[in-house]
Amino acid sequence: GEDVxxxxxxxxxEGDSSVINCTYTDSSSTYLYWYKQEPGAGLQLLTYxxxxxxxxxxxxxxxxxxxKDKHLSLRIADTQxxxxxxxxxxxxxxxxxxxxxxxxxLQVFP
Amino acid sequence: DAGVIQSPRHEVTEMGQEVTLRCKPISGxxxxxxxRQTMMRGLELLIYFNNNVPIDDSxxxxxxxxxxxxxxxxxTLKIQPSEPRDSAVxxxxxxxxxxxGETQYFGPGTRLLVL
Numbered sequence: 744g745e746d747v748x749x750x751x752x753x754x755x756x757e758g759d760s761s762v763i764n765c766t767y768t769d770s771s772s773t774y775l776y777w778y779k780q781e782p783g784a785g786l787q788l789l790t791y792x793x794x795x796x797x798x799x800x801x802x803x804x805x806x807x808x809x810x811k812d813k814h815l816s817l818r819i820a821d822t823q824x825x826x827x828x829x830x831x832x833x834x835x836x837x838x839x840x841x842x843x844x845x846x847x848x849l850q851v852f853p
Numbered sequence: 854d855a856g857v858i859q860s861p862r863h864e865v866t867e868m869g870q871e872v873t874l875r876c877k878p879i880s881g882x883x884x885x886x887x888x889r890q891t892m893m894r895g896l897e898l899l900i901y902f903n904n905n906v907p908i909d910d911s912x913x914x915x916x917x918x919x920x921x922x923x924x925x926x927x928x929t930l931k932i933q934p935s936e937p938r939d940s941a942v943x944x945x946x947x948x949x950x951x952x953x954g955e956t957q958y959f960g961p962g963t964r965l966l967v968l
Contacts, residue, residue, distance in 0.1 A: 774955070776956075778959075783961075784961060784962070785857075785944050785946075785959030785960050785961050785962050786896075786944070786946075786957075786959040787959065788956055788957070788958070791956070831896065835955045839884060839901065839903060839908065839950070839955060840886070840898060840901055840909065840955070841898075841955055841957060843895075843896045843898075845895050846895060846896070
């Protein structure tokens with residue numbers, strides 16, 4: 744089945760690391776994505792990882808993939824107030840469409 | 854590139870009226886997606902096209918909703934007649950298969966309020 748789950752909220756202090764988690768049910772996913780949605784805007788692709796990788800790092804962002812547990816995480820180092828947004832994980836497999844998670848609202852406080 | 858363009862950005866209408874949302878995808882993208890986002894239901898895929906042909910419309914709520922893509926640079930989502938429960942943000946996204954799989958680029962959305 745196609746189901747992507749995330750926790751709804753995360754609150755962190757500025758300068759700390761944020762870890763946003765995602766679980767998915769389809770083990771045949773080929774790519775997994777993280778999108779960011781700022782208030783009043785559309786979703787913006789942050790990063791992606793191919794399913795044969797365990798980790799991908801891109802500046803302050805680190806993506807970890809545990810295929811055995813079907814668990815994906817996004818770590819944001821040195822979280823800033825500008826990182827406050829809703830973060831969506833998404834998976835794609837053999838079809839052309841993405842299955843999005845429920846989104847995690849990240850709030851960064853000073 | 855200007856990105857995905859949607860119009861109008863905001864629409865307020867009365868129940869029973871026809872609503873038409875418009876989308877111009879990024880040039881060269883052969884996929885186009887229509888999504889709806891609400892607090893209660895999150896992000897829902899309504900329909901998507903490949904090379905202007907509808908591929909999957911299983912997410913379209915009911916017959917009041919219709920979508921067309923007459924050419925590679927334009928798509929519409931129409932609601933007729935509109936109802937208050939259609940109030941939501943409607944996103945259009947375009948994409949193409951690449952080495953990063955299916956990467957989608959979202960427009961800014963149309964905020965629809967049906968009174």
